[in-house]
Amino acid sequence: MSSSQTKQNTPSFPATAAGTRFARIAGTGSYLPPKRLTNQDLVAQLAQRGIETSDEWIVERTGIRARHFAEPDVPSSALGVQAARQAIEAAGLQPEDIDLIICATSTPDMVFPSTACLIQNELGIIGCPAFDVQAVCSGFIYALTVADGMIRNGTANRALVIGSEVFSRLLDFNDRTTCVLFGDGAGAVVLEASDQPGIVSTCLHADGRYAKILNVPGNVRGGEIMGDPTLKMDGQAVFKLAVSVLDKAAHEVLEKAGRDASCIDWLIPHQANLRIMQGTAKKLKLPTEKVVVTVDQHGNTSAASIPLALDHAVRSGQVQRGQTLMLEGVGGGFTWGAVLVDY
Ligand code: UT7
Numbered sequence: 216m217s218s219s220q221t222k223q224n225t226p227s228f229p230a231t232a233a234g235t236r237f238a239r240i241a242g243t244g245s246y247l248p249p250k251r252l253t254n255q256d257l258v259a260q261l262a263q264r265g266i267e268t269s270d271e272w273i274v275e276r277t278g279i280r281a282r283h284f285a286e287p288d289v290p291s292s293a294l295g296v297q298a299a300r301q302a303i304e305a306a307g308l309q310p311e312d313i314d315l316i317i318c319a320t321s322t323p324d325m326v327f328p329s330t331a332c333l334i335q336n337e338l339g340i341i342g343c344p345a346f347d348v349q350a351v352c353s354g355f356i357y358a359l360t361v362a363d364g365m366i367r368n369g370t371a372n373r374a375l376v377i378g379s380e381v382f383s384r385l386l387d388f389n390d391r392t393t394c395v396l397f398g399d400g401a402g403a404v405v406l407e408a409s410d411q412p413g414i415v416s417t418c419l420h421a422d423g424r425y426a427k428i429l430n431v432p433g434n435v436r437g438g439e440i441m442g443d444p445t446l447k448m449d450g451q452a453v454f455k456l457a458v459s460v461l462d463k464a465a466h467e468v469l470e471k472a473g474r475d476a477s478c479i480d481w482l483i484p485h486q487a488n489l490r491i492m493q494g495t496a497k498k499l500k501l502p503t504e505k506v507v508v509t510v511d512q513h514g515n516t517s518a519a520s521i522p523l524a525l526d527h528a529v530r531s532g533q534v535q536r537g538q539t540l541m542l543e544g545v546g547g548g549f550t551w552g553a554v555l556v557d558y
Pocket of ligand 1: 268273276277393395451454487515517545547
């Protein structure tokens with residue numbers, strides 16, 4: 216990126232005095248790898264290993280009907296680049312207009328450098344800060360909150376915030392309690408400085424005492440994988456905690472904004488389980504028609520699930536400019552958070 220290009224494409228952004236500068240969503244994008252497995256496909260594959268499950272159980276307990284899996288040689292960065300290009304195009308921008316890249320992922324291409332740096336290189340952007348955020352399924356909410364803060368304080372004007380995952384790599388296909396739940400994909404948004412919100416309020420939380428109920432305990436030592444590198448989850452414990460913290464997080468951001476739940480046009484929660492999403496809506500007294508649901512077609516794509524759902528809702532015409540969105544994430548760590556957006 217040449218400095219003349221940057222200047223040419225940079226309008227005069229608002230000053231950083233408190234309360235006068237916000238971040239608004241300028242564009243969204245997403246990408247799903249082409250290989251799609253229905254529950255029936257997965258049930259048949261698992262049966263060959265002697266693992267018993269059924270379409271009925273998966274649909275009834277989770278709402279999931281299909282998921283996408285990336286080919287073995289396709290890393291998170293490749294999915295993230297596709298989603299990022301779409302988001303930049305939807306914002307009416309060029310890659311060189313971006314001055315901050317944050318990628319939320321728990322399935323990075325490498326131990327280092329960050330997936331954000333690999334995406335930056337693929338997009339041909341040079342010089343802007345690029346880093347990953349690791350907060351598992353809350354990762355996108357964490358990344359969006361960090362980007363919002365960096366835009367508000369004047370560190371950035373146009374941030375690319377990506378959630379990209381290849382969770383299929385972490386699955387133990389002999390464990391039916393987890394392997395039917397997850398999928399691969401990526402979503403992205405471009406945030407732009409504005410004198411109007413935008414992102415109205417945010418909250419982030421973590422409680423490391425619960426690290427053991429959802430984790431991938433393995434690590435790399437001396438050139439070998441130590442411990443188990445596949446996903447472990449105490450589903451019921453995660454379920455109970457998720458319903459409770461999602462409700463608290465939603466109320467926290469509403470309170471910060473001085474609003475109540477009646478302002479929410481769309482609830483876009485982390486897509487892990489339809490029952491958790493419906494439970495969250497019920498606690499907020501929102502009709503289920505106001506919940507954006509993609510878990511049925513994507514499964515749980517961890518940090519990618521919220522931007523994937525957002526982009527699908529934008530492109531399908533569900534989400535319209537001027538509406539208010541409640542984005543909420545929850546996942547390993549234990550981590551959780553929410554972002555209230557005037558779209
Ligand atoms: O992304 C981070 C956030 N993650 C989540 O939010 C996930 C939260 N947890 C959940 O979504 C649910 O707890 C699960 C979908 C994981 C499990 O649903 P559940 O209703 O809590 O089921 P369960 O663990 O209580 O298991 C009920 C039964 C068990 O059999 P018994 O012991 O009652 O005979 C399981 O062995 O279902 C059995 N089971 C299955 N049966 C068929 C577990 N997995 C399967 C399966 N197919 N795939």
